[in-house]
Amino acid sequence: MSLTELRPASHRQVPPPGPGKTKHWLYRFDTKTIPYVFISPFFILFAIFGIFPLIFNGVVALRNWRLDDPTLTGWAGFANFERLLTDEDFWNALGNTFGIFILSSVPQLLAALIIANLLNRRLRGTTFWRIGILLPYLTPVVASTLVFAIFFARDNGLANWFLSLVGFGQETPLDWRAQKWSAWIAIATMVNWKWIGYNALLYLSAMQSIPKDVYEAAAVDGAGPWRQLWQITVPMIQPVVVFTVILSTIGGLQLFNEPMMFDENPQSASGGSDGQFQTIAQLIYKVGWKDLDLGYAASMSWALFLIILVVAGINFALTRRIGGGR
Amino acid sequence: MRRTVRAAVAGMAATLLIAGCSGQSLEGKEDTSNGAAGEQITLKVNFWGDMGLDALKAKYEKDHPNIKIVLNTGEFNAQHEDLQKKLVAGSGAPDISAVDEGFIVQFRNQADKFVNLLDKGGADFESKYLDWKWKASMSADGKQIGLGTDVGGLAMCYRSDLFEKAGLPKDRDAVSKLWTNWDDFINVGKQYTAKTGKKFIDSGTNMFNPVLAQQPVGFYDEQEQLQMNGGPKVAFDVSMKAIDAGISANLASFQPNWNQGFKKDQFAVLACPAWMLGHIQETAPDQKGKWDIAAIPGGGGNWGGSWWTIPSQGKNVDAAAEFVKWMVQPEQQIEVFKTVGNLPSQPALYKDPAVLDYKKEFMSDAPTGQIFAATAESLKPQYLGKKNGPTRVAVENVITRVQQGGLKSDAAWAEAVKQAEKVAKTGKA
Numbered sequence: 060m061s062l063t064e065l066r067p068a069s070h071r072q073v074p075p076p077g078p079g080k081t082k083h084w085l086y087r088f089d090t091k092t093i094p095y096v097f098i099s100p101f102f103i104l105f106a107i108f109g110i111f112p113l114i115f116n117g118v119v120a121l122r123n124w125r126l127d128d129p130t131l132t133g134w135a136g137f138a139n140f141e142r143l144l145t146d147e148d149f150w151n152a153l154g155n156t157f158g159i160f161i162l163s164s165v166p167q168l169l170a171a172l173i174i175a176n177l178l179n180r181r182l183r184g185t186t187f188w189r190i191g192i193l194l195p196y197l198t199p200v201v202a203s204t205l206v207f208a209i210f211f212a213r214d215n216g217l218a219n220w221f222l223s224l225v226g227f228g229q230e231t232p233l234d235w236r237a238q239k240w241s242a243w244i245a246i247a248t249m250v251n252w253k254w255i256g257y258n259a260l261l262y263l264s265a266m267q268s269i270p271k272d273v274y275e276a277a278a279v280d281g282a283g284p285w286r287q288l289w290q291i292t293v294p295m296i297q298p299v300v301v302f303t304v305i306l307s308t309i310g311g312l313q314l315f316n317e318p319m320m321f322d323e324n325p326q327s328a329s330g331g332s333d334g335q336f337q338t339i340a341q342l343i344y345k346v347g348w349k350d351l352d353l354g355y356a357a358s359m360s361w362a363l364f365l366i367i368l369v370v371a372g373i374n375f376a377l378t379r380r381i382g383g384g385r
Numbered sequence: 386m387r388r389t390v391r392a393a394v395a396g397m398a399a400t401l402l403i404a405g406c407s408g409q410s411l412e413g414k415e416d417t418s419n420g421a422a423g424e425q426i427t428l429k430v431n432f433w434g435d436m437g438l439d440a441l442k443a444k445y446e447k448d449h450p451n452i453k454i455v456l457n458t459g460e461f462n463a464q465h466e467d468l469q470k471k472l473v474a475g476s477g478a479p480d481i482s483a484v485d486e487g488f489i490v491q492f493r494n495q496a497d498k499f500v501n502l503l504d505k506g507g508a509d510f511e512s513k514y515l516d517w518k519w520k521a522s523m524s525a526d527g528k529q530i531g532l533g534t535d536v537g538g539l540a541m542c543y544r545s546d547l548f549e550k551a552g553l554p555k556d557r558d559a560v561s562k563l564w565t566n567w568d569d570f571i572n573v574g575k576q577y578t579a580k581t582g583k584k585f586i587d588s589g590t591n592m593f594n595p596v597l598a599q600q601p602v603g604f605y606d607e608q609e610q611l612q613m614n615g616g617p618k619v620a621f622d623v624s625m626k627a628i629d630a631g632i633s634a635n636l637a638s639f640q641p642n643w644n645q646g647f648k649k650d651q652f653a654v655l656a657c658p659a660w661m662l663g664h665i666q667e668t669a670p671d672q673k674g675k676w677d678i679a680a681i682p683g684g685g686g687n688w689g690g691s692w693w694t695i696p697s698q699g700k701n702v703d704a705a706a707e708f709v710k711w712m713v714q715p716e717q718q719i720e721v722f723k724t725v726g727n728l729p730s731q732p733a734l735y736k737d738p739a740v741l742d743y744k745k746e747f748m749s750d751a752p753t754g755q756i757f758a759a760t761a762e763s764l765k766p767q768y769l770g771k772k773n774g775p776t777r778v779a780v781e782n783v784i785t786r787v788q789q790g791g792l793k794s795d796a797a798w799a800e801a802v803k804q805a806e807k808v809a810k811t812g813k814a
Contacts, residue, residue: 126469127494127771212642237789323637326462327778332785348466350775350811
């Protein structure tokens with residue numbers, strides 16, 4: 060933030076020419092160029108690790124590049140993208156990705172909002188609770204997913220044990236990976252568990268900047284806590300809501316680790332025996348490194364990139380409307 | 386006061402966050418520089434599991450003081466994938482890498498990225514190897530990318546203690562006589578399951594794979610045409626029969642549930658290539674003496690086995706080639722066989738008393754040398770097509786769907802053909 064304040068507003072007050080050109084040049088360099096030098100490392104790294112792969116990926120997407128058949132090379136034009144349109148696997152993965160995305164993002168952000176609202180009150184041991192909800196976020200995703208994979212096991216799984224307590228599945232335990240709906244729920248649970256606390260903390264920090272008198276005024280006017288949440292809190296933290304929605308869109312559509320580790324046979328990367336929970340990121344990995352078709356995989360990544368842009372754009376527009384209404 | 390506490394906690398959280406982010410450190414690069422004569426040379430060897438190299442390393446380093454060998458074991462699939470990525474990148478590959486049967490086709494199609502061992506004196510070995518083992522690692526234009534380590538062979542491991550409890554014979558010869566073909570085998574399974582209420586085999590896919598390995602033609606013929614109605618159909622029918630008979634525990638191989646299945650006695654038999662012995666020993670060390678080995682129904686076959694390859698991007702390919710040639714010498718091969726059980730791929734060794742007289746203590750003193758040598762020598766090898774790996778996964782997935790109840794067994798074959806054809810078709814642009 061404060062970097063913008065460093066704007067060399069003062070260079071007009073340069074002392075009148077006198078002490079020599081070198082010094083003058085140095086001074087100008089210091090005020091005009093140094094700020095850019097200081098912020099450049101990020102952009103240089105971003106160019107190397109962000110922009111270049113993106114462009115290179117775009118080039119590969121237009122070529123034939125098969126590791127199992129090195130003779131097949133050269134430009135493919137848009138053939139890879141055409142193939143995408145009729146590829147059942149791609150549409151299946153797209154459906155799974157959106158299914159899991161909706162099952163995870165919507166409950167996740169709602170729960171985060173409500174938790175943040177609770178944490179914003181006067182509680183005993185506030186700091187303890189606030190740090191506590193962040194703990195799942197600190198757990199390495201591989202570790203937590205492995206635990207969840209055992210939690211949702213068919214034989215001797217904890218989830219099935221809970222189900223049996225309420226009278227389901229004593230005879231034939233539920234095989235969580237066998238059907239789409241159960242696999243989606245299991246994966247969405249992992250995602251939610253990890254990200255609710257993180258989002259709640261973001262909301263909380265935004266909520267703390269809302270002046271208290273607004274709430275007092277609303278209370279005088281007879282607005283209950285629920286109404287206050289939706290009509291005061293949410294509109295006033297709207298920029299953060301937009302931020303979290305976009306962030307969870309990007310994260311949700313790139314989902315990889317959870318479905319990968321949840322699979323009984325992770326190395327096939329097929330997302331279940333019938334692709335029940337194969338996400339696009341997983342399909343890209345499979346096409347690239349299992350089927351060894353790098354060109355086609357690259358075109359899929361580009362398609363995913365475009366899809367994320369579009370969906371994030373739609374979500375941005377929607378949340379702005381919900382939040383503001385003005 | 387409150388504020389300082391809060392700041393301290395926030396600071397801690399921030400540190401944890403940063404620590405969490407930096408968990409993935411950059412991969413350390415092995416120092417393999419300076420290949421000049423007389424100087425220190427470091428050879429990095431990638432493989433998976435335990436290939437019995439610890440003792441070999443010590444011995445070789447003692448005889449060659451200027452060579453340091455770094456053993457880098459990892460997960461089976463990850464090691465192959467890592468090799469593939471480093472080949473594409475053009476740097477970072479190990480000096481020597483083990484490659485399994487399931488991946489050798491993939492890599493021999495990229496033979497220009499490996500050292501042609503025929504240029505390094507590898508041709509002398511041709512006559513020593515099983516013919517099919519030698520050919521399997523050879524590219525279409527006649528480059529040899531690997532020297533064979535082991536072959537799988539095929540036998541049937543069984544839990545003699547569980548057999549006894551179920552009223553079945555315990556002795557390995559008597560057990561072999563119980564099942565001369567796969568129908569007998571399924572019937573024995575039914576008896577076992579009826580008597581004990583427990584499942585007999587680990588998974589339908591572990592019926593499919595050994596039966597397929599026994600067929601003359603696998604998924605693809607030598608013209609790379611998919612041949613689903615030959616061997617795959619036979620193997621698929623056997624696995625469906627087993628699943629319908631209710632004798633399968635439906636556990637996916639090499640996964641945590643499967644490993645747990647060993648310990649919980651969830652299955653009593655397991656199709657056993659020679660390298661599987663090491664895995665059993667590692668997974669269920671307390672079941673020593675409870676396992677034994679019988680003949681597999683339907684005759685010999687092969688499942689798995691590996692090669693040593695040398696990526697040509699390495700700086701010390703000559704030193705690497707010397708080490709590889711030393712590793713496949715009879716003396717070393719026998720030592721590996723004794724420590725981990727991997728069966729050598731040079732038929733002369735099958736007549737070596739050190740192999741023939743060897744008894745595996747863990748497997749109730751079974752004469753593993755005799756058993757596996759017999760299956761490996763009599764075997765007619767299968768041609769593995771370019772897409773063998775993905776096709777196998779596709780068909781295995783169909784079998785898993787049947788086990789999960791999502792697909793009826795009578796509709797499964799049509800689905801398996803459909804999925805296999807889909808794999809075979811991809812990329813034929």
